[in-house]
Amino acid sequence: MxxxxxxxxxxxxxxxxxxxxxxxxxxxxxxxxxxxxxxxxxxxxxxxxxxxxxxxxxxxxxxxxxxxxxxxxxxxxxxxxxxxxxxxxxxxxxxxxxxxxxxxxxxxxxxxxxVTEAVTAAIEQDRACVQTATGAIDTGLRPARAAATAEGLLESLCLEDKEDIARFVDALNGARASLQRLSQVAIDTLSQLLHLWLLDCRDELHRTCDFGDPSDGGPFLPVQNVKNRVIDSRLFNMGLDELQERNIVEVSVDDDAGTADYAFRPVWSLSGRDHYNFWITAAHFLYEAYGLEIQDWIAGLDFSIFDRIAPKSSRVDWR
Ligand SMILES: [Zn+2]
Known part of the structure; x- marks a missing residue:
């Protein structure tokens, strides 16, 4: 009763x-x-x-x-x-x-x-210097808004289990905490890589983007393709050092095939019972719901956008 x-x-x-x-x-x-x-x-x-x-x-x-x-x-x-x-x-x-x-x-x-942010910032301060091949990079904590419910992103994945959702939101904020620590140089490199990935996903003819399955790894970008399209390779490489140091991007080499890829590490797999690739789920949601490309979103790191259900006017493929 x-x-x-x-x-x-x-x-x-x-x-x-x-x-x-x-x-x-x-x-x-x-x-x-x-x-x-x-x-x-x-x-x-x-x-x-x-x-x-x-x-x-x-x-x-x-x-x-x-x-x-x-x-x-x-x-x-x-x-x-x-x-x-x-x-x-x-x-x-x-x-x-x-x-x-x-x-x-x-x-x-x-x-x-x-409170969480302040404590994290204080603890991170001691570890804020990253040693890279090009020297030490000082990375302060960037401002970033946390996700509270991830309602919008969850809708795009049709995720409903309460416990899964709690874990999912934690993982999402874990991703935020990692990205917050990157220096501007690393963010710029990441942004360039994500931009190139988006170009690969795009179908210009049909004006659609296929980011792949959210349970997949990656994104992967052939090193050779990226090299020719980088604007300032010195800065790009500095950023790449930091991304590798932070375990966000790695260069994965296939000796047999003689190829090398920039691979986005699945460090923040959003996992409940299933596995969700952060980059694929986020890029898909931002693009479909808000017409926002992930490399542009990354400058502001506003994770609270994932709390918002896609506007009625956007023709999202999950409804
Ligand atoms: Zn009081």
Missing amino acids: AKNSGGGKTRLPIKTQTMRELMFRSGGRCAMTDCGLPLTSPTGGWIGTVAHIVGAERDAPRGDSPMTAEERAAIGNLILMCATHGREVDAPDTGEANFPLERLRAMKEKHEAK
């Missing part, structure tokens, strides 16, 4: 494991915009509070929802706050009006992304 009543009067305690994870994700700070108060006192005591986005119970602020009691106590529905803001958010008379669902959800997402 508790399950059907959508929370009802059956407030569940928050699991220790959930609580621990929530604290890591929020960096131990209040998630309220412009607050950020540390949630432990100087002597180490806990002075924070856990607020429910969808209310813990039906008659709590934002509580009117079909969500089950379990879902209400799950990490995605919880947001860490200082005592003052916890009270404001959960005030019986004004909590819901001042802090509607969407506002709290956005607040949580933004705060947790900011």
Whole structure:
């Protein structure tokens, strides 16, 4: 009965494991915009509070929802706050009006992304120098927007399993974290390689692009073809050194056939039960849904575009 009543009067305690994870994700700070108060006192005591986005119970602020009691106590529905803001958010008379669902959800997402990014940047700083054949390249962390739901990209793959989706979004943000570390020179080289790949995929006559199967490896580009089309080979090679160092591109040589390819390494295979090639899935989605070529997208690294369902006006092949 508790399950059907959508929370009802059956407030569940928050699991220790959930609580621990929530604290890591929020960096131990209040998630309220412009607050950020540390949630432990100087002597180490806990002075924070856990607020429910969808209310813990039906008659709590934002509580009117079909969500089950379990879902209400799950990490995605919880947001860490200082005592003052916890009270404001959960005030019986004004909590819901001042802090509607969407506002709290956005607040949580933004705060947790900011924390992850800051921690990653701090840790990466020590490893930011990449030794390449042409010398050390200093790579700071570039700004990049995270994917929260990947809804649009998932639709293009017809992926629906909840656990697969969670893993998929993690992998996608892993790809973002890798690309964020590249220097401008490496991004330029990557962009040139992706551009050449796109030209190969394009059918000018029918104005379509065939990127291949998302479960395939690659993309692969014959070294010989690339050589003749590179604009500044010194810069290109500098970027290539870094891409190889970062394990993003490798030169794969086939001695028997006497050929060599630039191969995009499947370092961020998006895998649930199945395997999805990051480059192929992303390029296909961006091109079909938004007419955006992946080499242009890479300059901004906006992974949140994958959260958006393709506009109705785009004639995507997956609908
Ligand atoms: Zn606060």
